[in-house]
Amino acid sequence: MKQLQKPELIDTLFNHSAEGIIVVDVKGNIRLANSAIARMLNYSTSELESLNVDDLVPDMVRSKHRQHRNDFHKHSNTRTMGMGIDLFARKNGGELLPVEISLSPMEVNGEKFIMSFIIDITLRKQIEQSVLDKQKELERVAAALIATNEELEKKVSDRTKVLQEAIRELEKSRNELSEALEKEKDLNDLKSRFISMASHEFRTPLTTILSSASLISEYNTNESLDKRIKHINRIKSSVNNLNDILSDFLSISKLEEGKVHAEYRNFDLTELVDEVVLDMQINARSGQKIKYEHKGDVAVYLDSKLIKNILINLINNAIKFTGENKSIYIRTRCDSYTISFEIQDEGMGISEDDQKHLFERFYRGKNAFNIQGTWTWTAHRGKLR
Secondary structure, three states: OOOOOHHHHHHHHHHHOOOEEEEEEOOOEEEEEOHHHHHHHOOOHHHHOOOEHHHHOOHHHHHHHHHHHHHHHHOOOOEEOOOOOOEEEEOOOOOEEEEEEEEEEEEEOOEEEEEEEEEEOHHHHHHHHHHHHHHHHHHHHHHHHHHHHHHHHHHHHHHHHHHHHHHHHHHHHHHHHHHHHHHHHHHHHHHHHHHHHHHHHHHHHHHHHHHHHHHHOOOOOHHHHHHHHHHHHHHHHHHHHHHHHHHHHOOHHHHHHOOOOOOOEEEEHHHHHHHHHHHHHOOOOOOOEEEEEEEOOOEEEEOHHHHHHHHHHHHHHHHHOOOOOOEEEEEEEEOOOEEEEEEEOOOOOOOHHHHOOOOOOOOOOOOOOOOOOEEEEEEEOOEOO
16 A cells, blocks of 8 residues: 655645635735635635735724734744634625634744634524524513513512401411410519519528527526527517518519619618628528628618618528538629629529529529529619619
8 A cells, every 4th residue: 555645645634624724924925725715715726825814804804913913923822813702704705704713833944834724604603693593582582471470470469468468467466466475474474483582582581580589598598688689689680671571572563663762871881791691691501601801991872771682682592502611702892983792602603594584583593504603793882783
């Protein structure tokens, strides 16, 4: 079999290629053209090889094409022309042919050339145009469907207005009923918590009365007269405290308003706290110690009754939830603007779930977690907060 020679192969590929091929020099003169490009542009190969490549460019872009051609020679590399734009070749007679062009630089015997591969994309453009026409038709149909749908939606909306209004009325009635039931539930919870808290508040003075009454019976000699008088006074004080608690808790208007009116007076803060500590130490568990320290002024202008009830409540809780042989710390501090009370225990503390209920009336925590807790209450000097 005869072996095909390389020049012969190149010539065969050049002349029988389905793609149009032209070779131009640096000045744009067409030096070679194959039969495929000649058929595309209605020229003979000899006619094409007598033209400049600019003659094949549409008139409106010819000046720019010259500049692009010069730039390509300066920075030549193989690439496809017209990425993202439409390219056209000017046929013999002036008709424009849509094309796709690839450029490849080459050099022969020291002379630079550009080889252009040209594809007729007329059929592709026709298909693209057909697709665009179909798309526009679909858009028109879609617009008509949307208009029809909007009209139907309007009719449905109009017909459902009466139903929506009825639903709103039903929802309003349901909400009113739910609110009424919730208020009733809250009232029942408040009553339950009130009973529990009242029982809790009464227990401390009653315990003091019981313990003092028991001790009085042991001091039956004349030498014990001072101790008997001391315990009698403690009983009287606890009874007065019970009366004060009853006056506050059984006032329905105060419960509904959620406040108690303060009655201010001047008194020694440390004396009041010492008195409360003395009363509460009797209720302490085995080995429990109540330790008190104060910083700053001692003279204050507050409601001593409210302060005493608050301290009794907090200290009693500290005693209740602190184990034996543990300490309870009370710290008070006065400065020019504030008076602060801090009761710290070594007990269970307040569970995270119960902390959100700290400022609800008559709420008692479940004390579910074994953590150390600190209670702090603060008042502006001469004014409760």
